[in-house]
Amino acid sequence: MPTCSTSPLAEELRRKIRDRGPLPVADWMALCLGHPQHGYYTTRDPFGAAGDFTTAPEISQMFGELLGLWAAAAWQLMGAPVPVRLVELGPGRGTMMADVLRAARVLPAFRAAMTVHLVETSPVLERRQRETLAAAGVPIAWHHDLAAVPDGATIVLANEFFDSLPVHQAVKSVAGWHARTVGLAPDGRFVFDVGPEDPAVAAQVPEFWRSAPAGAIFEWRDDAVVQAIAARVARQGAALVVDYGHVDQDLGETLQAVRAHDFVDPLQNPGEADLTAHVDFCALARAAAAAGARVDGPVTQGGFLRQLGIATRADTLKAAAPQKAAEIDAALARLLDPAKTGMGSLFKALGLAHPSLLPLPGLDPAP
Ligand SMILES: C[S@@+](CC[C@H](N)C(=O)[O-])C[C@H]1O[C@@H](n2cnc3c(N)ncnc32)[C@H](O)[C@@H]1O
Incomplete structure (x- = not known):
């Protein structure tokens, strides 16, 4: 059973979520890795x-x-x-x-x-x-x-x-696509959550996957x-x-956390584990070609x-x-x-x- 982290970064993230609502997964990853005082790499x-x-x-x-x-x-x-x-x-x-x-x-x-x-x-x-x-x-x-x-x-x-x-995640519901976020359980644990149905999130999903079954996850990075x-x-x-x-682009989530050479929960102990996600080489190649590179x-x-x-x-x-x-x-x-x-x-x-x-x-x- 995951416990409640009480590190300074965990406390700050909890305050942020209470004040402004759940954090998109990409913001969670960016803060865990690069927070100016408490980030993993900092x-x-x-x-x-x-x-x-x-x-x-x-x-x-x-x-x-x-x-x-x-x-x-x-x-x-x-x-x-x-x-x-x-x-x-x-x-x-x-x-x-x-x-x-x-x-x-x-x-x-x-x-x-x-x-x-x-x-x-x-x-x-x-x-x-x-x-x-x-x-x-x-x-x-x-x-x-x-x-x-x-x-x-x-x-x-x-x-x-x-x-x-940082990687963005979208989740499909029966209604449409939603940003996947990190929110808080009543006991203060960090938990995955979903934002409102959002056409801007749906627009990030390649057309042939837009009607994927409920529960499907799509990941992308900024170009x-x-x-x-x-x-x-x-x-x-x-x-x-x-x-x-x-x-090959595919549906599914690849966000992972590694600590002491073992996989751990990406929402536990923020700033204490390395967070990464697979690189989509198809997306990299497409964005690079659009910017003029061979x-x-x-x-x-x-x-x-x-x-x-x-x-x-x-x-x-x-x-x-x-x-x-x-x-x-x-x-x-x-x-x-x-x-x-x-x-x-x-x-x-x-x-x-x-x-x-x-x-x-x-x-x-x-x-
Ligand atoms: C997984 S390590 C790889 C290190 C090295 N290239 C190697 O192969 O051993 C990721 C590196 O990227 C740096 N890094 C992470 N985000 C960065 C960013 N936005 N801009 C510049 N460096 C970043 C980290 O501090 C670290 O040096």
């Missing part, structure tokens, strides 16, 4: 065995290194512009960027041309990134928003960034972030989005990393450190895991590019 470094979850760059240096080679190849496809902005959205501990920059040493002209821009809202993680990248040897600037990154030739990398952006990336690369650039999610992929993470040569990189690392062979093989297997819920299959890679660029590396759907 207050902690959640990565690793002692934290709540791990990500591909934290599993193995191979991931960031291959993305570094991808970025170097994309820069060449762009005609090797000087300067070039190398942007990472949601850089976590800075681990991936450190690996990207080390791998980019293979192309000194690329490193010499780049300024690095990290877009991060968490003060705790920004401090961690500054430590990780203190000796990176390239100019690095931090921003809270992509809009603050100066214009010009740009390469954008985003791993497990979109899954943490603003992917459209901002797409508009930028459509002027001059390329972007790579890697995340967990689906290629879309390459999506392909599975396994297919993408194989095309970039992860097996060869693993062999090189094992030859250099035979005592680490088992560890390297385990990381390789995890990143390429083809099971339905494994990282090699559930995670996808999507490229966005200026329409005149040759196809971006690793994103050929049928290698």
Whole structure:
């Protein structure tokens, strides 16, 4: 039986709901993750065995290194512009960027041309990134928003960034579509609720699902972030989005909360668990194309990393450190895991590019 959280964020959310009514699910998620004092990401470094979850760059240096080679190849496809902005959205501990920059040493002209821009809202993680990248040897600037990154030739990398952006939910009743919200039970527990029937919510649901049976749930995200990336690369650039999610749009809810590597109730202990939802790659691709970018992929993470040569990189690392062979093989297997819920299959890679660029590396759907 869920208990009543009494953390400062829970108390503030309760007051908000009592004053203004139930919160749309997207507002709940945004406040739980990004509340300026008590948000999940505002207050902690959640990565690793002692934290709540791990990500591909934290599993193995191979991931960031291959993305570094991808970025170097994309820069060449762009005609090797000087300067070039190398942007990472949601850089976590800075681990991936450190690996990207080390791998980019293979192309000194690329490193010499780049300024690095990290877009991060968490003060705790920004401090961690500054430590990780203190000796990176390239100019690095931090921003809270992509809009603050100066214009010009740009390469954008985003791993497990979109899954943490707020997701909206709509619920079907016999009467029509309603916003799904978070309200309060009489004993003060947070509970899912529904708003009034709302044609504006129904308009977000693709036409062929509007007459879905009562109880159906549809999720979507705002297009603003992917459209901002797409508009930028459509002027001059390329972007790579890697995340967990689906290629075929579907009904159903995917909002989930993870704490200490376990699934927990997304309404219990707000601000204490990571909240994410699947990325709808079909919606990302459609919004990016509408903003003028060419879309390459999506392909599975396994297919993408194989095309970039992860097996060869693993062999090189094992030859250099035979005592680490088992560890390297385990990381390789995890990143390429083809099971339905494994990282090699559930995670996808999507490229966005200026329409005149040759196809971006690793994103050929049928290698
Ligand atoms: C799941 S972590 C992924 C970290 C890293 N990319 C990795 O793969 O290890 C999500 C990252 O996005 C950041 N983040 C979440 N919402 C953000 C936003 N609206 N703008 C910028 N960064 C955000 C978090 O602070 C965190 O660094």
